[in-house]
Amino acid sequence: MDGALTLTDTRSDRGADTPAAVLDCAGLTRSFGDRLAIDDVSLRIAPGETYGLLGPNGAGKSTTIRMVCGLLTADAGTVTVAGLPMTPGAPARALVGYVPQDVALYPDLTARENLRFFGHMYRLRGKQLAERVAEVLDLTGLTDRGGDRVESFSGGMRRRLNIGAALLHRPTLLVLDEPTVGVDPQSRHAILDSVRAFGAAGMAVLYTTHYMEEAERICDRVGIIDHGKLIAEGTPRELVAQVAERDRVELTATGNLPGFATACAALTGVTHTDSGDGMVTLLVEDGRAVLPAVLDAAERADIAVRSVQVVEPDLESVFLHLTGTSLRE
The missing domain is CATH 3.40.50.300 (P-loop containing nucleotide triphosphate hydrolases)
Structure with missing residues (x-):
């Protein structure tokens, strides 16, 4: 498939009185x-x-x-x-x-x-x-x-x-x-x-x-x-505006990740935590400022961190903020 599907305007054969809401x-x-x-x-x-x-x-x-x-x-x-x-x-x-x-x-x-x-x-x-x-x-x-x-x-x-x-x-x-x-x-x-x-x-x-x-x-x-x-x-x-300036910190790691997430929840600046599929996700007020404390908590919990990513506010951050979990399969 070389490109997107194209579609004739579906309104053309529905009449002129299109309702305010479909x-x-x-x-x-x-x-x-x-x-x-x-x-x-x-x-x-x-x-x-x-x-x-x-x-x-x-x-x-x-x-x-x-x-x-x-x-x-x-x-x-x-x-x-x-x-x-x-x-x-x-x-x-x-x-x-x-x-x-x-x-x-x-x-x-x-x-x-x-x-x-x-x-x-x-x-x-x-x-x-x-x-x-x-x-x-x-x-x-x-x-x-x-x-x-x-x-x-x-x-x-x-x-x-x-x-x-x-x-x-x-x-x-x-x-x-x-x-x-x-x-x-x-x-x-x-x-x-x-x-x-x-x-x-x-x-x-x-x-x-x-x-x-x-x-x-x-x-x-x-x-x-x-x-x-x-x-x-x-x-x-x-x-996205609902989560203000909160960042999302994503850590790929091995070990007791639920316990690590619980420990992170007690850190200053961390507002939400989630763990699963080999990852711990944190919603934080300032990702770069809180990162050293998060890594210290990982070391104390004997967590092997493979990668860390700090993501600026996006829909995933909103979802984590509102539901307390990440959107994943």
């Missing part, structure tokens, strides 16, 4: 038994806006997405897409293109056969279906591979075709659930450029990711969800 979620609440999974979540996405929904595993992202797509009914609250109420089987579902985290393709079918199958699901037929399939193969850079089985595709090619399947009916709202997991850097770069192009063409995009740099690169606004509640929302710049 997606409007108001007071969404959902429980599973005694567990409150989503607690009064409200968010809006305007035409042409890419909205990033970030949160730790189990925070409620997938449940929110399922309610947005009409796959799950809320206990309370409403979802409307382009002014239409979203419920299972409602007409509003036809306005949504959903790209699940797991690739939803048939490996023993060709790319073209997969697209024709999903096109039939969207009630596309005849010449219109043929034109849309050809358009999506071109958009995804897979025209030359249209007759090949998906089982022969690389991970990046499968991800691109997975996105293409959700674009067949030219949705008003595109929902992407971690679309770059497991792809090569070139395909990942192309997918991100493509998402930006979708917004430029007027499509509203709801995007979840485990990669904070993706949210910083493509999202106009970001919502952070934790324990089922939307705890922060704004542009990346607005959210």
Whole structure:
């Protein structure tokens, strides 16, 4: 795939009266038994806006997405897409293109056969279906591979075709659930450029990711969800302003990292700590000033530090500040 996907302006065949918000979620609440999974979540996405929904595993992202797509009914609250109420089987579902985290393709079918199958699901037929399939193969850079089985595709090619399947009916709202997991850097770069192009063409995009740099690169606004509640929302710049001048110190190390993180939490200037995957992450008021004390604490705890990085405030710092953990798989 040599470049980003391009997209015809999705507003051209929707009429002139574009609603103020493509997606409007108001007071969404959902429980599973005694567990409150989503607690009064409200968010809006305007035409042409890419909205990033970030949160730790189990925070409620997938449940929110399922309610947005009409796959799950809320206990309370409403979802409307382009002014239409979203419920299972409602007409509003036809306005949504959903790209699940797991690739939803048939490996023993060709790319073209997969697209024709999903096109039939969207009630596309005849010449219109043929034109849309050809358009999506071109958009995804897979025209030359249209007759090949998906089982022969690389991970990046499968991800691109997975996105293409959700674009067949030219949705008003595109929902992407971690679309770059497991792809090569070139395909990942192309997918991100493509998402930006979708917004430029007027499509509203709801995007979840485990990669904070993706949210910083493509999202106009970001919502952070934790324990089922939307705890922060704004542009990346607005959210970064919440952590003032705090830096993030990242140490790659071996040893008792949870104990080391606890020891660091007692140091002057350290406001948050997190450990996992061979790393300790600290949110501090002045990274360079606190670093000597952190390294002394590492030596006392018999921690072997392999690398240290001081990062100025960014979305990862905001996430650590608000949730007490880093955003990682």
